[in-house]
Amino acid sequence: MSRLQGKSFWNHLKDRKVIRIALAYIFVSWIVLQVGEVVFEGLALPDWSLTLVIVLLLLGFPISLVLAWAYEVTPEGIRKDPADLTTEAAEIPDYQKGAPSIAVLPFDDMSKNSDQAYFCEGMAEEILNALCKVANLRVASRVASFQFGSKQADINEIGRKLKVQTVLEGSVRKSGDNLRITAQLVNTLDGFHLWSRQYDRKLEDIFELQEEIADSIVSALSTSLKRKRDSKQQLVDPKAYDFFLRGLSYFAKHTTQDNVYARQMFNQAIEVEPDYGRAWAGVAYTYGFEYMYFNANDANLNEAMRTSERALELAPELAESHVASGIANCMGQNYKDADVDFEKAIELDPNNYEAWYFFGRTKVHEGDLERAIKLFDRAASTRPEDFQSLLLQAQLFISLGKDDQALEVTRSGIKRVRAVLELNPDDNRALNMGAFALLRLGETEEAKKWMRQSMINAPQDSIIQYNGACFFSLAGDVDYALDCLENCLIRVGSISREWLLHDSDMDNIRQHPRYDKIIKSFLE
Numbered sequence: 001m002s003r004l005q006g007k008s009f010w011n012h013l014k015d016r017k018v019i020r021i022a023l024a025y026i027f028v029s030w031i032v033l034q035v036g037e038v039v040f041e042g043l044a045l046p047d048w049s050l051t052l053v054i055v056l057l058l059l060g061f062p063i064s065l066v067l068a069w070a071y072e073v074t075p076e077g078i079r080k081d082p083a084d085l086t087t088e089a090a091e092i093p094d095y096q097k098g099a100p101s102i103a104v105l106p107f108d109d110m111s112k113n114s115d116q117a118y119f120c121e122g123m124a125e126e127i128l129n130a131l132c133k134v135a136n137l138r139v140a141s142r143v144a145s146f147q148f149g150s151k152q153a154d155i156n157e158i159g160r161k162l163k164v165q166t167v168l169e170g171s172v173r174k175s176g177d178n179l180r181i182t183a184q185l186v187n188t189l190d191g192f193h194l195w196s197r198q199y200d201r202k203l204e205d206i207f208e209l210q211e212e213i214a215d216s217i218v219s220a221l222s223t224s225l226k227r228k229r230d231s232k233q234q235l236v237d238p239k240a241y242d243f244f245l246r247g248l249s250y251f252a253k254h255t256t257q258d259n260v261y262a263r264q265m266f267n268q269a270i271e272v273e274p275d276y277g278r279a280w281a282g283v284a285y286t287y288g289f290e291y292m293y294f295n296a297n298d299a300n301l302n303e304a305m306r307t308s309e310r311a312l313e314l315a316p317e318l319a320e321s322h323v324a325s326g327i328a329n330c331m332g333q334n335y336k337d338a339d340v341d342f343e344k345a346i347e348l349d350p351n352n353y354e355a356w357y358f359f360g361r362t363k364v365h366e367g368d369l370e371r372a373i374k375l376f377d378r379a380a381s382t383r384p385e386d387f388q389s390l391l392l393q394a395q396l397f398i399s400l401g402k403d404d405q406a407l408e409v410t411r412s413g414i415k416r417v418r419a420v421l422e423l424n425p426d427d428n429r430a431l432n433m434g435a436f437a438l439l440r441l442g443e444t445e446e447a448k449k450w451m452r453q454s455m456i457n458a459p460q461d462s463i464i465q466y467n468g469a470c471f472f473s474l475a476g477d478v479d480y481a482l483d484c485l486e487n488c489l490i491r492v493g494s495i496s497r498e499w500l501l502h503d504s505d506m507d508n509i510r511q512h513p514r515y516d517k518i519i520k521s522f523l524e
Helices: 009-015 018-042 048-070 082-089 117-131 142-148 155-162 203-221 238-251 256-272 277-294 298-314 319-331 335-348 353-366 369-382 388-399 403-423 428-440 444-457 462-474 478-492 497-502 513-523
Strands: 071-074 077-080 101-104 166-175 178-187 193-202
Touching: 018 048, 101 117, 101 142, 117 142, 117 166, 117 203, 117 238, 142 155, 142 403, 155 166, 155 403, 166 203, 178 203, 193 203, 203 238, 238 256, 238 277, 256 277, 277 298, 277 319, 277 462, 298 319, 319 335, 319 353, 335 353, 353 369, 353 388, 369 388, 388 403, 388 428, 403 428, 428 444, 428 462, 444 462, 462 478, 478 513
Parallel strands: 101 166
Antiparallel strands: 071 077, 166 178, 178 193
């Protein structure tokens, strides 16, 4: 039974006293028959009289169970069961209507040493990615659904927060080359299973197993859904795939050190399987992200270019290869090539959030703000819980002098930020970017609290620290903004020069003498 399912059907029967009523009815019926057999004979009633009583008792049994389910006896008399009243009064949420939707939770690690969390997350993510290829099926992103990985959350709460009709959960027991995977699909409205199954396979069958689970889920959700199978998936050595999943687990954390760990894992995958295209794309991502977010030096840029080129050679059918190449070309200011890369990635996978998002960032680097806004808008619609794209749009609208539109997207963005923080109060990116939204909406004190908290939580994150400089520049605290900028560029790490030059958030401090000194030191 699902750990999230809530009350079982048996518990529902007990709670509503259906079991008690059934037993009482059977006992009373037995007494009636015993008395009737004696009394009817003494009264000289026809033989069929007892038969009639038996028939009436049998007919009354299911009726009594239905009444027991719907009503309860109280000192004030018989009244409708509160659960039924609640069901009638509460409207079915909008997300429970229309096209099917699903969230995939990271599978539980049931291995002997409890050291396979990365494999469990990777297994769930691969199934999630396969489900994303199903037309008319809305799939909650990894970022949102994995927040519930280790929490004993109520299934209905997950459905409400992620706005999904179903949840896929499961467990993995990995011992050497042997796998036991249990998966179950749960309805978030009532907590009941729609489908469940256990698989006992060898590690070498992992790719086939992922496809089989995805197909089973699609069939359970709707006979009308059709999944596009990935017939070009590269089959690799299970050891290489294991390292690749470790890399994905680290990379998803988006910290400086985890980015390094992810690269090490991807490189070990390549050592086992030199032509593993996905692993090469993973390495390229780590260099591209390090250049963009943590350390914009030539070594990272050159490696991002080299490894993304190799990924394109080995896996040109993967959207990830083209996104990695697009990021590298953007950082190298090869904007035309970046455009080609992102457009190809979108052609291969129109729902690839990273393709839309980094395409938008590329247009910001170019200074094409109008196009960037459109691309960010598409990114925000591709991932409904994404707040970054909306809040970046607000910044660009301000740069274009469209303050009303900036406020509109800011209001939408802060709603998404609060939803993310409800799931994970320590999400530094949400705190950091949400602070800008609150400042723009006039909620200054809460904005400062969020910004300071994010900077304390991530003292070595150059983007968080850079955003602190932008924030206090907008808030009018010029000296502190310059302190933050200096700390970011000189002590923590560097950021993209093109982004800095086009960033309107810095306009309040650009004329200050210290600004030129900081930028000069940064450019040297």
